[in-house]
Amino acid sequence: MKYSQPRAAQIQRRNKAATEKRTRGSGAVVARTGFGDLWRSWLCHHREMAVESLRRFFATPMASTLTALVIAIALALPAALQLGLLNFQRAVAGWDGQPQISVFLHKGAKEEAVRSYAEKLRESPAVAEVTYISPEAALAEFERGSGFGEVLAGLDANPLPAVLLLRPRDIQNSDKLRALVETLSAQALTDSVVLDLAWVQRLTQLTQLGQRLSAGLAVLLSLGVMLIVINTIRLHIENRREEIRVVKLVGGTNAFVRRPFLYSGLCYGLAGGLLAWLLLLTGVLLLSGPVAGLASSYDSIYTLAGPGLSYLLGLTAGAALLGLLGAWLAASRHIRAIEPC
Incomplete structure (x- = not known):
């Protein structure tokens, strides 16, 4: 069977393409490596x-x-x-690390006056907390901590005074703390005042x-x-x-x-x-x-x-x-x- 010239050229090109495809399939193949393969x-x-x-x-x-x-x-x-x-x-x-003021009162101070003084200090804006320790409570605590209970029992009178423990409200300003100490020292019931700010520092x-x-x-x-x-x-x-x-x-x-x-x-x-x-x-x-x-x-x-x-x-x-x-x-x-x- 004879083909026309255009038809023969078309068949020739198709055969050539098929031959090239078979040639590529039988040789080396270039493959791309994906991101998943690299990650694994x-x-x-x-x-x-x-x-x-x-x-x-x-x-x-x-x-x-x-x-x-x-x-x-x-x-x-x-x-x-x-x-x-x-x-x-x-x-x-x-001990929470805050400075504390110990106010030692005169031994002759009456308990009513001491409690009234403590209430007055609680109302002060410079004081955050006031704790009253009576002479009897101070003596009992000293007996427990020192172990000299028998020696203290032989005393005729309680040698310890009443104490007020004050927690200042402003603990950062040392000038205000010293001013508060001076004010407390000037009171009639006060015998001495101790500020433990140095120990805190x-x-x-x-x-x-x-x-x-x-x-x-x-x-x-x-x-x-x-x-x-x-x-x-x-x-x-x-x-x-x-x-x-x-x-x-x-x-x-x-x-x-x-x-x-x-x-x-x-x-x-x-x-x-x-x-x-x-x-x-x-x-x-x-x-x-x-x-x-x-x-x-x-x-x-x-x-x-x-x-x-x-x-x-x-x-x-x-x-x-x-x-x-x-x-x-x-x-x-x-x-x-x-x-x-």
Whole structure:
């Protein structure tokens, strides 16, 4: 059968297109990698590196434990100081830290006059609270606190005067506090006035000093933790130098090579934070008995507060972050210097 010239040209073009299509199907195919495939591959590699880092961590238990223990000691020192400050604040929690004015009255003052004077002070705008302590109540409290009950029982008369405990309303203005003290001293019933503002200021300054010492020690020892991790990761990199060269030779990037070392630093940090918490807990358990015995001798039920869940989370999270940062600094510097031959 013969075709016309246009029809023959059309058939020829169609056969040529079919031949090219078969040729393309039998050769290499160019495919695009989607974002989902890249994300799954990234997660898979992270999971593999995390498992591999844990395996390497437990493969050398002695070296890993010693490194984690050094990190734990460095972290436990500032944490112990902070915990000590917390227990100190709990010990003085019965005293709210506000300045208090003690007004000692004349021994000859009548109780009716004293109570009238106390009511008058309660109406003063400069006074927030007034507590009256009678001579009998003061003597009973002194007997309980001193332990000299038999000696005091042999006295002919009560040597203690009545006392008014005043809570000033404006505790920030020292000039107003001194003016109030002068006003109270000028009253006829007043024998003497004692303002414990200096003790409040000393206690506040002592607490602030402890907090700043704790913060400074924490910063210095955090740098020490980072140096420990940097040196440890540097040794790991040197031991795997040839492996890193091979990975880079087949196209591995610095980020790809750095990933397992980051997980190693994370493992060291987590282990160090957990050990630091265990050291704090052990210290509190060892000291709780003597502290409770000392408190009972003062008729107190005070007990030491141990490192709870917040300390555990804070220490492990902070140590893990320091380990990760130290590993990143060490790996970024040393891996970049290793190139395939």
